[in-house]
Amino acid sequence: MTDWLEQAVFYEIYPQSFQDSNADGIGDIPGIIRRLDYIRGLGCNAVWLNPCFLSPFNDAGYDVADYYTVAPRYGTNEDLRQLFAEAHRREMHVLLDLVPGHTSVEHPWFRESMKPEKNEYSGRYIWTDNIWTPVPGMHTLRGISARDGSCILNFFSSQPALNYGFLHPEEPWQDAAGSPAAEATRKEMENVMRFWLQCGCDGFRVDMAGSLVKNDPDGEGTIALWQKIRKFLDREFPQAVLVSEWGEPEKSLAGGFHMDFLLHFGPSHYNDLFRCEHPFFSKEGKGDASAFVEKYCESRRKAPQGLICIPSGNHDMKRLSRQLTPEEMKTAFAFLLSMPGAPFIYYGDEIGMRYLEGLVSVEGGYDRTGSRSPMQWDSGPNAGFSSASPEKLYIRQDEDPDRPTVAGQQADPDSLYRTVQDLIAFRRQHPALGASGKIEFVYAEKNAYPLAYVREKDGEKILAVLNPAARAAEFRPACLAAEGSPAELLFALGGGGSVSGGLVSMQPCSAAFFRL
């Protein structure tokens, strides 16, 4: 039912910053519809849209005030339905961003829950039974209403946690997971999902999916909760896709998610590759991918039934280009676009948009603001993002006259954009590179280059070798016979490489894919 994931390549859209269609300086849904052909032309056939619902925007929309209504600045519910229809017309899919862990303090449920009189929403959030009760290890909102108690927070101070109960309640004010109040919250979140799935969305990226049940260090209660939600979806919307922001595939995939993101925090060693003092994909060649590979293989062993997604970045991380040059990013994309799971490209990463240092925080972005600047389309005013005057833009743009643009890179056969486009097309042509194809690492040594793996599906076998370092590298994988004949080179970046007599030889700063 979710077969489309096998060949999916996602594009993440931060709606504020993608395309403004009404000259108010902020992106919107009609703007996204206008740019669907661009996304399709790059080769992406699926979109993850960050939250676009009514919100006071203290956390860029991750503080929802009404799950059922599109924020007017982005358009209307009808515009969003139209986006689904236009995407489907192009054989594309759209995931919305579901924020089940918390709402905005401005959500009507929260306003009701602040009242001292018991009402339908008194148990929708987690309140202590007395304003003076200490709550060790959790942040709370206190002294904000006549209700005698403090309210547990999930993220910023304006984001109270919804109540899904505690795995092991220890205090009288702590409901159990599965208690009537916790079940009511789950049911309401299912209503939200039902509403948007009926409008035509194809599933959800789920925010902080591992945070729902409290006092649940191993995720046991939260996994059980997601299994129930999965049952609801299997019953009513078996085609709906769920992708988790959890960062621990062995947990999220057991909960019934189709795919889990690796994140810039958590145990995955994702940062070792692109965002640390010596990233593996830098040409200085001082990186180490081995801890990443070890953890990745362990997660796959423990959760063989689902997919792991390694994104190019997202709205919470510093952009890839902050530490990598366009040439280095090409090798990084050769990796990202040849791994199992569905790849996610953060808008603008395909042209190497820059992380803008030192911006004043916008809508709770803080140091994330520099990764959220408006898309750079062409050499026109505001790089084609908006016809508003520049000071009205949601976030200021990269002011470098040489800033990368889509138009510039489309005209240049050697651009990062072209490489990403070619790599996506190459992935599509080869079933072995699809989401569920097997992977076996054949060279992933500590502090060593290159990184190599064999992908395999339906009788097709492809050896992928990545050598980001500015020095040549060679190795003899056990999977190649010493007397073997030269392997066919299918795709190369930089100087590429060769396989002959069981020896793989790579040029500096290169990537190569061989048929085995």
Ligand code: NOJ
């Ligand atoms: C993760 C989201 O990606 C981030 O942008 C947000 O601030 C937090 N969750 C809170 O919802």
